[in-house]
Amino acid sequence: MRSRSKPLLRDDQVAKSRPKRPRDPAQPNLPFDEMPSRIEPALALLKSKAPVGPDWALEVKFDGYRVSGHIEPSGVRILTRGGHDWTHRFPAIAASARKLGVGTAILDGEAVVLDNKGRSDFGALQRSLGGRGGKQASEEAVFFAFDLLYFDGHILTNTEMSVRRHLLADLLARSNGAVQLSEEVEGDGETLLQAACAHGLEGIIAKHRESKYRSGRTGDWLKIKCVRSESFVVIGYEQSSAARGGIGSLLLAARDGEGWKSVGSVGTGFKEADAFYLKQTLDRLKTKRPAVPIRGKNLVFAQPTLIAEINFRGWTDDGNLRHASYKGLREVQDNAAIFQIDSQKA
Known part of the structure; x- marks a missing residue:
């Protein structure tokens, strides 16, 4: 693990970017801020409709791993949402x-792998990293930066989002490699959402232009999805002699206070290789005491350890996922937020 960044205290200690124009001597020299070793990310709050009005900036929602890029004179670090150093996993981005x-600088953004139509593909990103628990480095991953939190010795989290975006766009104006700008999209939110869904994208993100950068789900950032996608724990599977890999469906649960609640099962979306891996892994996690009491035939219960990302269209009246489809497993380092039953189901 790399050491903490050194405090940036004196002008001669700070590595600064080459200025595009001479500094106006009438402007004061601002004191330098120590570079944070990590900033807890701002998260988007799920909404069913896009906000209206010019106060909101709109972007495409990516489907990958949330990461931050820490650039220092001593090198670059790529940190996951949970604070794990994945620089070695994303060498092209670094x-x-x-x-x-x-x-x-500290850049906030998403590491993705794009399909042949330019859409972010979560499954392709996982495969490029060697699957869950894999040790491969992804040469295909691209980092789409959507915020700038620290720049040239100054922390920007208390600066308005519109100003941060302007600085970020200027910084990445000539970047055409594995670090790119997440472009702001002009237009009406609902129209853009419909267009995103028609093109098979995840959805859109809306950010309040005057907001400061605040960690957690504050409502400054909103996500409006074409298809719901959340993380659930796998608590077992239904055996099937007909299905390739021996798994007919995965049994899923969400957090319910201090315990778990069943939210149904998912039987589509995983390939044969996924099914073989899931069965081997879940068989090692077998337990006679299920995390949630479930009745049925040919059920194998497992400890609630694996976290699966699931697409679904909504909820049934009895609290199960409707039209669920498996996307892949989340890494522990990705700090996936397991769905809470008491959270919104909008």
Whole structure:
């Protein structure tokens, strides 16, 4: 693990980007801020409709791993949402970040792998990393930066989002490698959402232009999805001699206070290789005491350890997922938020 960044205290200690124009001597020199070792990410609050009005900036929603890029004179670090150092897993992103020509910066964004139509593909990203628990490095991953939290010795979290975006766009204006700008999209939110859904995208993100960068789900950032996608724990599977891999469906649960509640099962979306891996892994996690009391034939129960990302269309009246489809397993390092029953089902 790399050491903490050194405090940036004196002008001669700070590595600064090459200025595009001479500094106006009438402007004061601002004191330098110590570079944070990590900033807890701002998260988007799920909404069913896009906000209306010019106060909201709109972007495409990506389907990958939330990461931050820390650029320092000593090198680059790529950190996951949970704070794990994945620089070695994303070498192309790290190499591209080193070429940005900036002394110090913290970029917030999403690491993705794009399909042949330019859409982010979560399954392809997982495969490029060697699957859950894999040790491969992804040369295909691209980092779409959508915020700038620290720049040239100054922390920007108390600066308005519109100003941060302007600085970020200027920084990435000539970047055409594995670090790219998440472009703001002009237009009406509902129209853009319909267009995103028609093109098979995840949805859109709306951010209040005057908001500061606040960690957690504050409502400053909103996500409006074409298809719901949430993380659930796998608590077992239904055996099937007909299905390739021996799994007919996965049994899923969400958090319910301090315990778990069944939200049904998912039987589509996983390939044969996925099914073989899931069965082997779940068989090692077998338990006679299910996390949630479930009745049925040919059921194998497992400890609630694996976290699966699931697409679904909504909820049934009895609290189960409707039209569920398996997307893949979440890494522990990705700090996936397991769905809470008392959270919104909008």
